[in-house]
Amino acid sequence: MNIKLKKIALSAAIGLAALTSGMAQAETFPEKxxxxxxxxxxxxxxxxxxxxxxxxxxxxxxxxxxxxxxxxxxxxxxxxxxxxxxxxxxxxxxxxxxxxxxxxxxxxxxxxxxxxxxxxxxxxYLTGIAVPADSPYKTTQDLIDAAKSGANIKYGAASSIESVAITRLATAAGVEFKWIRYKSGQEVSTAALSKEVDVIVGDPKEIAPFVKTGEMRAIASASNVRLPGLPDVLTLKEQGFDVATExxxxxxxxxxxxxxxxxxxxxxxxxxxxxxxxxxxxxxxxxxxxxxxxxxxxxxxxxxxxxxxxxxxxxxxxxx
Missing domain, CATH: 3.40.190.150 (Bordetella uptake gene, domain 1)
Known part of the structure; x- marks a missing residue:
């Protein structure tokens, strides 16, 4: 066998050994x-x-x-x-x-x-939109109509993603909402109940208890699916707004x-x-x-x- 063929054979052997070793490792993985x-x-x-x-x-x-x-x-x-x-x-x-x-x-x-x-x-992770139970805004469309009429609609949200969710809605509807930022979902809920804001965006599990006690009304799921525990609340898409945030x-x-x-x-x-x-x-x-x-x-x-x-x-x- 000449030198060139020896080199080719050696390279092939090394490659085969590496492949075999890799396969063996995968077959026994994980070992710890x-x-x-x-x-x-x-x-x-x-x-x-x-x-x-x-x-x-x-x-x-x-x-x-x-x-x-x-x-x-x-x-x-x-x-x-x-x-x-x-x-x-x-x-x-x-x-x-x-x-x-x-x-x-x-x-x-x-x-x-x-x-x-x-x-x-x-x-x-899902996102819900809710208003105080005695809010004059009973639906998502009510919020949009109020904003179009010049109302300064303030929303509470603790995270950037939640803010994006309602901002996408506002943009799609051609209106603007003002973000009042809070540190936690609990603060957001408190702000809604004390009328500091008109509407809140947040975790459904933080909103649902207030809906069940009659203190809040959930008006939309900002996600692609409805909210667990609140199956009658329509998504924004189901309400005619082609937006969702997840x-x-x-x-x-x-x-x-x-x-x-x-x-x-x-x-x-x-x-x-x-x-x-x-x-x-x-x-x-x-x-x-x-x-x-x-x-x-x-x-x-x-x-x-x-x-x-x-x-x-x-x-x-x-x-x-």
Whole structure:
């Protein structure tokens, strides 16, 4: 065998060995505990839903999953940790919509949308619109008509996404609403009850109790689906306004992870999503179960990042 053929044979042998080694690693993966990073504090909806998902994934993977909370930075500390972790498949984490598609427009973050290999989405955060029970505005159209007649309609919202939801409605209807910003959903509800604002936008599970006691009236779901616990409340689209705003929760690994390992984790997540215990947890938390594959979730983040950039700029709250 001449020298050239020897080199070709050696290269082929090395390539085959690497391929065989990679396949063997994938076949035995995971061999130890997998860490799941949650980007918000313990006890919240994201934390509890992720812990339930991780428990179900343990059964699919046959190895324990350790949930670790790394909160702070408006939810960006967790994704930052995941983005710069070893891409060996043993560190994954929550990449929820806000810190991926919203916050980067408002403050500098050390990661990008493509810093991750997305494994899938598992929940949809919904948004409701409500008014005080004795408000003169009984419907969404009443609010629009009042604004068109010159009324200074003030809305309360605690987050940028909630503000985007009602601003999209106002833009579609050709009117303007004034944002009165609060620190929490509880403050927003209090503002509505004390008549500081005309309408509020927020988490359905914070609005629903006041609707059930007769203190508030829910007039719309700003999402693509109706609100859990308030099935008679129409979406904005059902009311003739072609707008919707949604946020999501998903899981990702660092970019560059071996694709065979990523596929194993993605398959385990898909299987875990079907677990009745997980479905029950989401229902209790007021979250909408929504499964998205890794590729689908990545597109949601990419499209959301582009859309939110324009929405936040219109609100004047993007970074300088």
């Amino acid at each position: 505990e997998v860490t799941v990073v949650v980007n918000y504090g313990a006890g919240g909806g994201t934390d509890l839903s992720t812990r339930s998902l991780a428990e179900a994934m343990e059964e699919a993977l046959g190895k324990p999953l350790k949930v670790v909370n790394r909160s702070g930075g408006s939810g960006t500390v967790g994704p930052t940790f995941v983005a710069f972790a070893d891409n060996d498949g043993y560190t994954i984490g929550v990449t929820s919509f806000s810190p991926m598609a919203v916050t980067p427009h408002m403050q500098d973050v050390p990661y990008k949308v493509d810093s991750f290999r997305y494994l899938g989405g598992f929940a949809r 946020s999501y929760a998903g899981i990702a690994a660092p970019a560059g992870i071996d694709e065979d390992k990523a596929a194993i984790l993605e398959a385990a997540m898909k299987e875990a999503f079907k677990a009745q215990s997980f479905q029950d947890t989401l229902t209790k938390l007021g979250l909408e179960p929504a499964y998205f594959s890794g590729a689908e979730y990545q597109k949601l983040i990419e499209d959301g990042f582009a859309d939110m950039g324009a929405d936040l700029a219109a609100l004047g709250i993007t970074k300088k």
